[in-house]
Amino acid sequence: MTGKATSEAPASGPEESASEPAKVPTPEASGEMAALEPPREEQAPQPQEPVAEAPAPAAPTAAKPAPPSEDVPSAPLQLTMEDVSDSSVTVSWEPPEKLGRLGLRGYVLEVCQEGASEWVxxxxxxxxxTQQTMRNLTLGDKFFLRVAAVSSAGVGPPAVLDQPIHIQEIIEAPKIRVPRHLRQTYIRQVGEAVNLQIPFQGKPRPQASWTHNGQALDSRQASVRTGDQDSILFIREAQRSNSGRYELTLQLKGLEAKAAIDILVIEPPGPPSSIRLLDVWGCNAALEWMPPRDTGNTELLGYTVQKADKKTGQWFTVLERYHPTTCTISNLIVGNTYSFRVFAENQCGLSASAAVTKELAHIKKADIAAKSKGFTERDFSEAPSFTQPLADHTSTPGYSTQLFCSVRASPKPKIIWMKNKMDIQGDPRYRALSEQGVCTLEIRKPSPFDSGVYTCKAINVLGEASVDCHLEVKGEGWRRVSSQGPSHGQENRRHHVWKVD
Structure with a gap:
């Protein structure tokens, strides 16, 4: 390669010397390239840029980063703080638009304390x-959060929360939840225990205090136990002095909640203060009394008035929950002597004792003079007359039937029943009754043979009267058969018997 570079050098001439600076990158430019880690396919054209346009040594810190590679994912979307408490914070985000060609490996969440520059x-x-919770945080911490997507090619650009997260104590305003049965006056009897549990809410735990009628609660009369979620007021043996308004107050960092509970401690009332017998006339007696001096710390429901006969000494209630203080007792028995007493009543019941009259009420017999002059004895004698005649009747064979009529007479008449003008007295198939003027003839299990005209006759010393009706006994499947009766020294008699086919 050296020989080749040498052989080519003369041919280059001045043009080659003029372009030499563009072929040799400066150390600063090389450092910038390494720091930004551009994609390999983009490194070849960079040495061709003019030397005059190369950045200064301090420029890389201010220069814009190179566009991300297609292998690196883009920044996650919609980074949001979901929840924050006094020791934890939860954030969530959406996947990035571009996951990179090599696929997504996951996400990295980083934190930076306020005032620091290092992301941890x-x-x-x-x-x-796409959601993560940081726990065991310390009160007072203030930090930033960011999240970045990671692929096999590297870490993509992060998404940063706009505002710092401040871990501070969560304050929940105090609130008292008074049970339904305590929203009205709470009534107890003297000697009973009072145990009131009042739930409340508040975070952190609010400070609770009780007052009685606007004054601080006396620990000798009542005790208080306050927990994280309720406050309990306890009185071992309630007395009437424990009645009044109890108020629970919750205070929490300038916030306050109050609830009032009215307690009424009652006992049975005393008896009426006095009672007297006002008047006695006929079978009546009038009473008057005064209300009791002690009503038992509650209103009266009324009075109970009782009477007792001197002979038996037993008391009987005449009036209950009677509100006036005067009354008239009637329907007393003539010749008896009575005493009276009155109880007062409230929600606890009747008073332990009663006010009793000192005077006795004697019901005297009235003086009645019999007047015999001018009395004319009336003669009620009357000949028989039928006020309700017999009615025609149709019956079914085998089912007993009855005939009714009503007669009026004085003295009491003799009643005779006849069938077809023949007396049927003593016949076991008939039963005759007469009571209070009502005459009844019962025909037991009649057959068509019993059809005919029936007559009821009434006779007394002043005369006689009679009524009749027609009875028809009919039914399907009945036929008459004749039978010769046995001879017992008497004349043979032929009987007609009706039988069903």
């Missing part, structure tokens, strides 16, 4: 994910 990789090797 988060993962040691490329990962094929």
């Amino acid at each position: 990789p988060v993962n040691d090797w490329p990962m094929m994910v």
Whole structure:
């Protein structure tokens, strides 16, 4: 190659010496090429550029980078911060538009602390994910994030978040969730325990405090236990002095939440303060009483009034939850002597004792003088007359049937039943009844032979009356057969018997 260069030198002449500077690249230009790592197919034409247009030694740091190779992927798209907490941050991105001819190997996430210039990789090797979470971060950290796609040809240009990420304590405003049963007045009886659990929210844990009627809570009367998510107010044995408004206050870095709970501690009321018997007349007695001095720390539901007969001493309730303080008790028994008492009642029940009348109410018998003059005895004697006649009737063979009629008479008449003008008294196939003027004839399992005219006759000393009807017993498949009865020293009698085919 040296001999060839020597032989060609004379032929070049001055033209060759004029073009010599363009054939020898400067060290600075070579360093710039190595730093930018241009594609090999683009290195050949660069020595042909004029020497005068070559950059100065400091120019590579300010010069624009060479366009990326087709083997290197482009920058990822839509780099976004999805979530940030007091110890972690999650970012996501979309794949680049160009993945490179050699394929995508993964992504590299890098972080740079604010004020520093060094980018530190988060993962040691490329990962094929488009979302990544950085954990165990320290409060107060402030840094930038960028992500770049990696192929076998190298690392593509990165996508950088526009704003730095600041790891700081997440503050959740305090909020109290009062249970539904505590949104109204919470009622307990004296001696019962009060155990109220009030859930709340807030991050970090807010500071909780309780007040009673606007004053600081007395630890001798109630105790408080506050956790991360609730506060519990506990009173072992409630007293009436524990009634009032309890207020829970949550405070968190200038934020505040309050909730009020009304507690009412009650007990049975006292008895009415006084009672007296106002008047007694006929079978009635009037009472009056005064309300109790102690209502049990709640309103009264009314009064219960009872009476007792002096003979038995047993108390019977006359009125319940009666609101007025005066009443009239009626329907008392003549000749008896009564005492009365009144209980007061509230949500806890009746008072332990009652107000009892000192006076007794004696129900006297009224003086009634019998007046015999002018009394005329009335004669109620009456001849028989039928108020409801017999009605024609049709019956089915084998099914018992009844005939009805009504008669009016005084004195009580004698009732005679006949069939076809013949007396049927004593015949076992018939049953006659008479009660309160209603006459009934029952024909047991009739056959067509029982058809005919039936008559009911009523007779007393003042006269007689009768009504009749026609009974028809018919049915399909019945026929009459005759049979000769046995002879027992009497005349043979022929009986007609109806049978079904």
